[in-house]
Amino acid sequence: MSIALRGVTKQFGEYAAVENIDLDVPTGALMALLGPSGSGKTTLLRIIGGLETPDEGQVLFDGQDATLWPIGDRKVGFVFQQYALFRHMTVFENVAFGLKVKRRRERPSAEGIRKKVQELLVLVQLEWAHDRYPAQLSGGQRQRVALARAMAVDPRVLLLDEPFGALDSQVRHELRRWLRRLHDELHFTSIIVTHDQQEAIEVADTVVVLNRGKIEQVGIPGEIYDLPKSAFVHRFLGQVNELPVQLRNGRAYVGPIDIAAAADVQTGSAKNVALIRPHEIEIGDVGTGWPATVVAMRVIGPIVRLDLCADGQPIHEPLEAEIGRERFEAERFSLGQKVGMKFRRWQVYPAAA
């Protein structure tokens, strides 16, 4: 099912949780709503699911105005961060809940329910756990039960609110990949809310970045990361180094480095900053580029993070650079070593006033 939001606004008292949002979720999409806390992403999800009513605007399900539909009529499956499993019911009873509360005419037979639940438990790889209670399962297992329970009523759209937020990183990683595979098999429309950029990029085919109740950017994951449209998106999607840009004699400089013609970095603002990701810093020999000193090094698996103190920069604000482990071992960097620094890529934004 396709979902569309038209001019959706929701206030909580004086505070606008979401403001004039337009968004299209095509059928079969797996879309991530990404943003920091307070960005309105959860409110948007709850409006789509019918847990909140927008003050203004429309929610369209397959082109039909669903703004005021009660939640039970929307056929949405909800998955919450804290699982919200019914504690007094077994795994089987949890998954069967949505089938058992159907009106008598629509309710499957006991045998039908048993079969359907069994199928879903196989799908989430928990068929062995049907008579366990939620408390006897791990976090990852509980979340899979919650997913099976949501899918039992054949929802037209699956809404996941920080579904993996309470899990440790390894389980989270596994579940993301599993969810992606499941989605590729079954093609249900899903919307996942997350504050974790890596999660959004890993799992979704479209990422919507939200900030203060507004959409900053919509795009495929690679595009969002590589071509951020605003400094906010650039910062939110990963580590960045921020350096002031000076305009002199028609050229733009970051430190002593001439990065471009001034005309190419015009933002309409008098003060500008260049945002540079750690892996976009190129480390070369002394005498090339911007002289800098290695002040810290940390090996993180396949990459090595170097803190560089560039000449003329405050000593307590070193830049962060990343290089591959192989190069690090081949060149044997050491603390205090002098290097020369260049930038492979950068993006210029107006500096915040």
Add this chain to the structure above:
Amino acid sequence: MARLLLIASALLFLCVFLVLPLLAVFVQAFSKGVAAYYMAISAPMAWAAVKLTLLVAAIAVPLNLVFGVAAAWAVAKFDFRGKSALITLIDLPFAVSPVIAGMIFILVFGTHGWFGGSLKAHHIHVVFAVPGIVLATIFVTFPFIARELIPVMQAQGKEDEETALSLGATGWQTFWRVTLPNIRWGLLYGVLLCNARAMGEFGAVSVVSGHIRGLTNTMPLHVEILYNEYNYTAAFAVASLLALLALLTLAGKSFMEWRQPELRRATHLPRDRLGGVRTRRVNT
């Protein structure tokens, strides 16, 4: 050493102020032998008091069960204007003296009260009759169940209910199948406390009852009357019955607390973020 001293002093305090008085009630009650005890509690007036007390509790507790659940539900699951005023109102019966609670009902329903005239015209007796006693008891015991449930329901949040609704359950189905099972232990505990107080309430009931023997005397009132008549054995015999009811209530509570850890393990705990850490992990 310090720990021993602390425990000993706590025990001593408990003995002097709780166990001894309780023992004294039973000793005094049986001081003239079992026959006299039996005589005292089987006296028609005593029986009338027992029956009235049970009747009042049987009306007040179920009503407060419904009111309490409704109030706690409203406070815990919804945001609305005047919510804090409602919470304060729920606490009101705890804050005002029971005597004043009784006076309120005299003022409202008494012969010279607001509705006294019209009630009299329709031959409805509220004050100095059973309805007044029931009303006063409901007033005084109102907070017990609501107060017990509000923190439980607040801690559980709304997600269970939201999930049930999204799965197509109706409001009633959600309440009976999801909310009620989630709060059952808190509810039972609240009911026990409410019941204990309903049976034991003295002040408010004393004001509205009129102390008509055999008609409007509850057990606590009957104890007082007997006592004022220097009929100590009978007074303590009835008091011992009342104490026994209270002890049964406490036993019920202990039994539940003893059962609860087990139930917790199976159905209760992990709603918190530590859930994954605290519980055994079975190979994700």
